[in-house]
Amino acid sequence: MPTILSPLQAIILGIVQGLTEFLPVSSTAHLILFPWLLGWRDPGQTFDVSLHVGTLLAVAIYFWSDWVEMFTRRHDQLKLVVVGCIPAAAAGVLLEKKIEYLSLPGEFPYAPLLIAFFLALVGLWLYWVDQHGKKQREMDGMRIQDALLIGLGQAFALLPGVSRSGATIGTGLLLGMTRESAARFSFLLSTPIIAGAVAYKGLKLFKAGVTPEQSTAMLWGILASGISGYIAIAFLMRLVRTRSYTGFVVYRIVLAVGIVAIWILRR
Numbered sequence: 001m002p003t004i005l006s007p008l009q010a011i012i013l014g015i016v017q018g019l020t021e022f023l024p025v026s027s028t029a030h031l032i033l034f035p036w037l038l039g040w041r042d043p044g045q046t047f048d049v050s051l052h053v054g055t056l057l058a059v060a061i062y063f064w065s066d067w068v069e070m071f072t073r074r075h076d077q078l079k080l081v082v083v084g085c086i087p088a089a090a091a092g093v094l095l096e097k098k099i100e101y102l103s104l105p106g107e108f109p110y111a112p113l114l115i116a117f118f119l120a121l122v123g124l125w126l127y128w129v130d131q132h133g134k135k136q137r138e139m140d141g142m143r144i145q146d147a148l149l150i151g152l153g154q155a156f157a158l159l160p161g162v163s164r165s166g167a168t169i170g171t172g173l174l175l176g177m178t179r180e181s182a183a184r185f186s187f188l189l190s191t192p193i194i195a196g197a198v199a200y201k202g203l204k205l206f207k208a209g210v211t212p213e214q215s216t217a218m219l220w221g222i223l224a225s226g227i228s229g230y231i232a233i234a235f236l237m238r239l240v241r242t243r244s245y246t247g248f249v250v251y252r253i254v255l256a257v258g259i260v261a262i263w264i265l266r267r
Contacts, residue, residue, distance in 0.1 A: 014224025054225030118161030
């Protein structure tokens, strides 16, 4: 039997997804950890699709003018986004089952520890590149090889706890991009990847069918993740103009320590 979420559970997970999808703290980690900590059953792939529909709407609406410009005038930037999506798309198709296994505490008992490890590791790396990156290059100065390297970062972020935005923004900073340009390219790069995941998983969902109870939870999830996702994007784009990523780094490390402590106490 599929897990049926209450409206409150759907809204909570939707807010978690929307905020953490775009902030460099790992949405996958939080969506795994919240049910694990609260004792909820895994909501499953059906609900996961709805959450990604919400975040897809958020990023598409926020950057709508950028996409119109890329399709009408800035074909050079569109090409960079396409190239940047290739590594993650290939990794997702080839490694989907293995990565999914590593993300399920019910099947892989050490999943929380793996998440904690990547939260801390990538957090420290993000701090280093944020402090030492030159922060001089804009998107207009990007090359194909830059897009490919950031795309490799996005592929690495399939591992739970890494954070897609953290990996792509961090790689952009490593390449000398400004905080704002790295964040903007990261969000643009996320749009096709999220859309592809929604289409791929949505096809499976369509074939399996959806119950009325699942539909209700999905609608609440879409609404909550869409609104919170838009807020997260707007917040980060304003923040990076004047502030560093240190606050997110501290959050990641504190969360990692907390996860390890809870895992040990539950043994």
